[in-house]
Amino acid sequence: MKAAVLAAALGAALAGCGSDQSLANAEPRIQLDVTSIDFGGVNLGTPETVTVTVSNAGTGTLEVESVELTPDTDPTAFEYTTPPDAIRSDSPGTFQVTFIPDEEVPFTGGLRIRSNSVEGSVLDVSLAGTGAVPDLKVTPTSLHFESGGADSATFTLSSEGSGTVIVQDVILFDTEGVFAVAPAPGHQPPFELTTGQSVEVSVTYDGEPGGGPYSGEIWVSSNDLQTPNVRVELTAEGDDVGSGLPPEVQILSPESGSVVHVGESLTLQGLVSDPDEPAQDLLVWWDSDLDPAITASADATGAVEVITDTLSAGTHTLSLNAMDSAGKVGTTSVRLIVWQEGDTFEYVISGEAGSEYTYFGVDDDLDVWLTTAEGTSLIFHDDSGDLDNLAPIRFEASPGDQIRIVAADVLAAKKRLDAVYLTLVGANAESGAQALNPTRIWVTSYRTSPTEAPDCGEEGEPEWADYDGPCYDPSYFGPWPNDFFDETFVIEVP
Incomplete structure (x- = not known):
C-alpha cells in the first residue's frame, strides 16, 4: 500500500517537472497576414476598415502586451481595435484598422504591436492613405425638347474629383408623364464612378399632340460633399401638329381610263407634298385592288416615278398613297384597264x-x-x-x-x-x-x-x-x- 502511494506521488512529481520544462521551452512567434496597409484614396469622412489576422506560428502562448500608433501617426486619421491578449497556435485572433481622412492630403504612420514573440517583442505595421474628395459634374443641367413629336436627349454624370463618386439615386419628377429617364446599362443607382469615369443618362420625351408646354426635373443624389443633390431641368413644347392635314397626292400618269396590254411597260408618275414636312420624308407607295403594293419614294420636288410591267390583266383601281410622320395618309386613284387577247x-x-x-x-x-x-x-x-x-x-x-x-x-x-x-x-x-x-x-x-x-x-x-x-x-x-x-x-x- 505504501509502495503504491509512493509510486503515485513520484509519478505526480515527475509530471509536474515535465510541465514546467515545456513552459520553459515555449517559443511563441507572432505572424500577421499583412505588415503594411495602404488604404489608397478614401473619401473624406468615409471610414475605410481593414481586418488584420494575428497568428501564433510558434509554440506556447503568444501574449500581446500592447498595441499603439507610432509617434508619427495622426490619431484623428487612423483608429484601431486590439487583438486578444493571449493567442495560442491553434486559435488566431484579429483586430481592425480604420482610416478616416478629414483632409485631401496623404496620410502615413504605423501601428506598433508589443508581444512575447521570440523573434522580437516589437512589430510595426506601416499605414498609408490619402484623403479624397468626390466631385460629381452633371452636364448639361437643363434639357429642352423642341416641338414636333417624340424626341430624346442625354446628360452626362462625370467623376472629376480625387474620390470615388457614389451616385445614390436618379429621380424623375414629371406630373404630366411625358418624360422618361434611363441610366446606361449596368448603372442603375446606386453605382460608383471612379476618378475620370463618366456615364450618360438618357431622357425621352413624348408629349400629347397639341398639348404642352411641359416641364419636369431630374434629381441626381450622390456623395458629393459640396452638392449632394443636382437638379436637371426639363422643358418641352407641345407636339407641333401643324396643319393636321394629310399629304396632297396627284397622279400624273397614267390618266384615268387608260388602256394597256398585259406585260406592257408602264410608267407610273405622281406628285406628292405635305404642308408640314419635306416631300422626300413621306412614305410613298402605289397599290392596286388586283396586285400587291409597289414601294416608291419622292424626291425633293415631290416627284414620284416607278416603271412596271407586272400588272395583271383586269380593271385596276390604281392608287398613289403618301403618309406623313403623324400617320396621316393622302391618296388618289385612277382606273386602269390591263387587257389580253381573248378578254371580254x-x-x-x-x-x-x-x-x-x-x-x-x-x-x-x-x-x-x-x-x-x-x-x-x-x-x-x-x-x-x-x-x-x-x-x-x-x-x-x-x-x-x-x-x-x-x-x-x-x-x-x-x-x-x-x-x-x-x-x-x-x-x-x-x-x-x-x-x-x-x-x-x-x-x-x-x-x-x-x-x-x-x-x-x-x-x-x-x-x-x-x-x-x-x-x-x-x-x-x-x-x-x-x-x-x-x-x-x-x-x-x-
Whole structure:
C-alpha cells in the first residue's frame, strides 16, 4: 500500500517537472497576414476598415502586451481595435484598422504591436492613405425638347474629383408623364464612378399632340460633399401638329381610263407634298385592288416615278398613297384597264367619246346588231317611229367582234342620227373610244319659210359654220321607210 502511494506521488512529481520544462521551452512567434496597409484614396469622412489576422506560428502562448500608433501617426486619421491578449497556435485572433481622412492630403504612420514573440517583442505595421474628395459634374443641367413629336436627349454624370463618386439615386419628377429617364446599362443607382469615369443618362420625351408646354426635373443624389443633390431641368413644347392635314397626292400618269396590254411597260408618275414636312420624308407607295403594293419614294420636288410591267390583266383601281410622320395618309386613284387577247369587255354606245352616260338622238328608228364568234344577235331595237333621245346602249363583246348600226326614217320629211361613239366601259376617250358616226346626220325635206334653214352644200353640210339646226334638202323626198344609215364596224378598242 505504501509502495503504491509512493509510486503515485513520484509519478505526480515527475509530471509536474515535465510541465514546467515545456513552459520553459515555449517559443511563441507572432505572424500577421499583412505588415503594411495602404488604404489608397478614401473619401473624406468615409471610414475605410481593414481586418488584420494575428497568428501564433510558434509554440506556447503568444501574449500581446500592447498595441499603439507610432509617434508619427495622426490619431484623428487612423483608429484601431486590439487583438486578444493571449493567442495560442491553434486559435488566431484579429483586430481592425480604420482610416478616416478629414483632409485631401496623404496620410502615413504605423501601428506598433508589443508581444512575447521570440523573434522580437516589437512589430510595426506601416499605414498609408490619402484623403479624397468626390466631385460629381452633371452636364448639361437643363434639357429642352423642341416641338414636333417624340424626341430624346442625354446628360452626362462625370467623376472629376480625387474620390470615388457614389451616385445614390436618379429621380424623375414629371406630373404630366411625358418624360422618361434611363441610366446606361449596368448603372442603375446606386453605382460608383471612379476618378475620370463618366456615364450618360438618357431622357425621352413624348408629349400629347397639341398639348404642352411641359416641364419636369431630374434629381441626381450622390456623395458629393459640396452638392449632394443636382437638379436637371426639363422643358418641352407641345407636339407641333401643324396643319393636321394629310399629304396632297396627284397622279400624273397614267390618266384615268387608260388602256394597256398585259406585260406592257408602264410608267407610273405622281406628285406628292405635305404642308408640314419635306416631300422626300413621306412614305410613298402605289397599290392596286388586283396586285400587291409597289414601294416608291419622292424626291425633293415631290416627284414620284416607278416603271412596271407586272400588272395583271383586269380593271385596276390604281392608287398613289403618301403618309406623313403623324400617320396621316393622302391618296388618289385612277382606273386602269390591263387587257389580253381573248378578254371580254363591257362596251357602251353613246353620244360622246369616252362617256358612258351621254344620250343621243335618232329620228325615227334604230337597230343595233352584234356579231361574235357565236353568231349575230340584235342587242337594241327602237321602233317608236318618232324622234327619240336614246340612253346609252350597253353590251359585252371582244375586240374584233362587229357592230352593225341601222337607222331608218319612217315618217316622211325628216331623218336624224346624232354623233355616235363606241366606248370601252372604264376607259377614257383617248385610250378606249371609237367613232361610229362622228358627224350628226340631220336632214329635212321641207321648210316653212325661206329663212328657216340654209341650203345644204354638196357634201350635205350646212353653209353656215355655226349653224346646228336641220339642213334643208329638197331632193330628199322618200321613199319611206328609208334606211338612211347602215354601217358595220369592227370593234378596235382596246
